[in-house]
Amino acid sequence: MKKFLLIFCITLSYQLSVCQPVNQKYLLLTTKNSLLQSNVINDIKFDNENTAWIGTNSGLSVVRDKSWLNINQSNSNIPHNTVTHIAIKEDKMWFAFMETCGILVDVCNLENGVWTCYNKTNSWLSAIFTQDLVINNNYEPLVGTDAGLFRIHNKIVTVYQKAISVCLIIQ
Amino acid sequence: MPNNSVRNISQDIDGEIWLATPTDIVKWVDTTWTNFNKYNSDIPTEGIYDIRFKDKKNMYIGAGSGLYWKNDTTWTVFKRPNVSFSGTDCIIKIEFDKNGELWLIVGSGISHFNGTSWTHYTRQNSILPSMDIKCISFDKFNNAWIGTNSGLLIINENGIEGYADIKENIHTSFLLYPNPATDQLFISSETGLNASLEIFNPLGERVLLQSISGNSASINISSLKAGVYFVSLCSESGWVQQKFLKQ
Numbered sequence: 001m002k003k004f005l006l007i008f009c010i011t012l013s014y015q016l017s018v019c020q021p022v023n024q025k026y027l028l029l030t031t032k033n034s035l036l037q038s039n040v041i042n043d044i045k046f047d048n049e050n051t052a053w054i055g056t057n058s059g060l061s062v063v064r065d066k067s068w069l070n071i072n073q074s075n076s077n078i079p080h081n082t083v084t085h086i087a088i089k090e091d092k093m094w095f096a097f098m099e100t101c102g103i104l105v106d107v108c109n110l111e112n113g114v115w116t117c118y119n120k121t122n123s124w125l126s127a128i129f130t131q132d133l134v135i136n137n138n139y140e141p142l143v144g145t146d147a148g149l150f151r152i153h154n155k156i157v158t159v160y161q162k163a164i165s166v167c168l169i170i171q
Numbered sequence: 172m173p174n175n176s177v178r179n180i181s182q183d184i185d186g187e188i189w190l191a192t193p194t195d196i197v198k199w200v201d202t203t204w205t206n207f208n209k210y211n212s213d214i215p216t217e218g219i220y221d222i223r224f225k226d227k228k229n230m231y232i233g234a235g236s237g238l239y240w241k242n243d244t245t246w247t248v249f250k251r252p253n254v255s256f257s258g259t260d261c262i263i264k265i266e267f268d269k270n271g272e273l274w275l276i277v278g279s280g281i282s283h284f285n286g287t288s289w290t291h292y293t294r295q296n297s298i299l300p301s302m303d304i305k306c307i308s309f310d311k312f313n314n315a316w317i318g319t320n321s322g323l324l325i326i327n328e329n330g331i332e333g334y335a336d337i338k339e340n341i342h343t344s345f346l347l348y349p350n351p352a353t354d355q356l357f358i359s360s361e362t363g364l365n366a367s368l369e370i371f372n373p374l375g376e377r378v379l380l381q382s383i384s385g386n387s388a389s390i391n392i393s394s395l396k397a398g399v400y401f402v403s404l405c406s407e408s409g410w411v412q413q414k415f416l417k418q
Contacts, residue, residue: 011237026298028252030322041318044308051334052308132179137186140209144177149190162172 035068036061037081045086045092055083055095078114079106091137096130096143103128105153107143123157125150172197173206179221179264189221196232215239215246223265231273233262238275240256249284256282257293264306269313281317281326292326295373298401299324347402349414352392358402359387369403370395394416 030039038058045053054061054117059081072081078097087098097106097117105127108117120126122152127145134142148161174192181189182233184299190197194217195208209212218235225231232239237250240299250260259278266274281292286287292299294408301321308316312332328391358364363406364386370379378400381390392400402413 022257025326025328025330028298028300028322029325036323039322040320041323042317043306044318044323046310047307050311052310054318111381113333131177134180136181136182136188142180142188144180146176148175149172149177149180152285160172162175171253 002158021039035070037070037072042082042084043086046090047088048090048136053088053093056088057082059083060095078118079108079115079119080104082143084130085133087133087135089139092139094133094135094141098129105130106146107133107141107150109141118152118157124159125157172204175321177195178219179311181222181224184227185223189222189224190231191219193218194236195219207343208346213246215248220261220263221265223267225267225271225273233265233275238262238265239318240298254282254289255291256280257291266309268309273339274307274315276307278365280304281307281315282308283315285339290299290328296399297326298371308310331398347413353416353418354391354393355388356392356402356415358383358404364388364404366404371401373399373401 009041022135029036031037036056036131038056039078043052043055047053049064051062051064059070060078060083062069063064064071070077070133071078080097082098083095084098087094093110095108095110098104099106104119105125106119107130108115108127116154118125125143127147127150128141130143130145132144136142136155140151140153141153148159151158151160172247173195176193178193179191181191182190182387184245184262188199188285192216195206196214196219196398197206198207209215209217216232216236216239217232218344219232220235221231221233223231223233224333228243230241237248237256238254240247240249244388250256256277257280261278262275263278264276268274271288275282275284277291279293280299281304283290283292294302299317299319303320304317306318310316313327314331314333315326317326317337348357358368364383366383368379368381368383368390369377370390370392372378378395379390379392381388395416399414402415
């Protein structure tokens with residue numbers, strides 16, 4: 001992950017060109033005064049190096065000190081530009097995406113710059129929208145949705161619902 | 172599982188998983204699922220949105236009817252009128268900052284409890300840009316990063332930390348007087364004022380724009396209605412903001 005970030009920050013870093021108050025309590029970042037891709041901020045998480053991972057309706061923004069990296073469908077393999085949830089535990093990172101104006105949820109792992117995604121076309125992850133995403137102590141993502149709880153372990157998506165629990169191995 | 176809607180997932184101090192569903196709290200350990208609700212346990216509410224554990228003895232439940240805090244075996248309820256949550260008692264999300272202090276996403280704002288007193292952030296008393304709050308997270312400096320549908324707001328009551336290299340290049344401060352003001356507002360700065368000055372109302376709408384230069388300037392605010400406003404001073408080297416009261 002460090003290598004991935006370093007490469008991108010060197011090649012795509014931007015100066016944080018935001019007007020910022022001094023010794024003030026509030027700082028408001030928008031698309032007008034910063035490099036935010038959207039004003040709709042769905043989730044924010046910090047990694048161990050205090051890098052902010054910001055999920056928006058127009059992609060993912062990664063902010064470290066003055067460097068600002070925007071990740072979206074035009075410069076990466078993310079499945080959708082709407083990032084609804086982010087979970088970070090040590091060097092593990094998972095992201096939930098939602099198809100814009102659609103009903104397709106993707107939950108993706110980012111490791112060494114490679115996105116691996118699970119959705120209804122390749123797993124039982126058939127939820128319409130994600131409500132929470134966490135990584136448990138076994139480093140498995142748990143996805144709370146409108147259609148139950150989903151757990152991904154060794155590429156197996158397990159569904160926990162009111163009546164049944166089933167699983168499918170991703171190809 | 173009592174319900175297919177899993178609104179929030181939390182881990183307790185032992186790493187065990189708890190799920191917040193509209194009707195129940197579910198504890199999941201290995202293959203055992205245990206449901207707790209208003210009818211089979213001491214949990215005092217339904218309409219649950221979130222559950223969080225501060226430590227082994229302190230559990231918090233966010234619900235549509237307020238915040239429920241269980242300290243060992245004793246429940247305490249935080250709701251209006253005892254706590255002045257903004258507009259509603261609906262507690263959507265519970266978070267703890269780096270000092271272990273409690274932050275809530277309430278129906279139409281943010282509430283912070285430092286263990287003694289509450290601070291409520293609304294569109295009326297802060298530059299919170301929207302009532303639609305999506306998330307809250309804390310960086311290593313304990314700045315609160317609040318995601319909304321109208322931008323990202325960073326709050327730190329002690330002053331935003333962690334951007335020293337940026338701060339070196341921007342205005343140190345400016346003096347705004349008198350405050351409260353009636354018809355004229357005066358501004359001065361030892362470092363000079365070659366900047367554009369904007370005044371925003373509490374709704375974030377710009378009500379005045381004026382270019383200023385030199386070490387001091389006066390602004391005619393006679394046309395503004397009485398109330399709280401924010402003066403923003405923006406130049407190539409940065410941005411500073413102060414609040415004032417128009418009488």
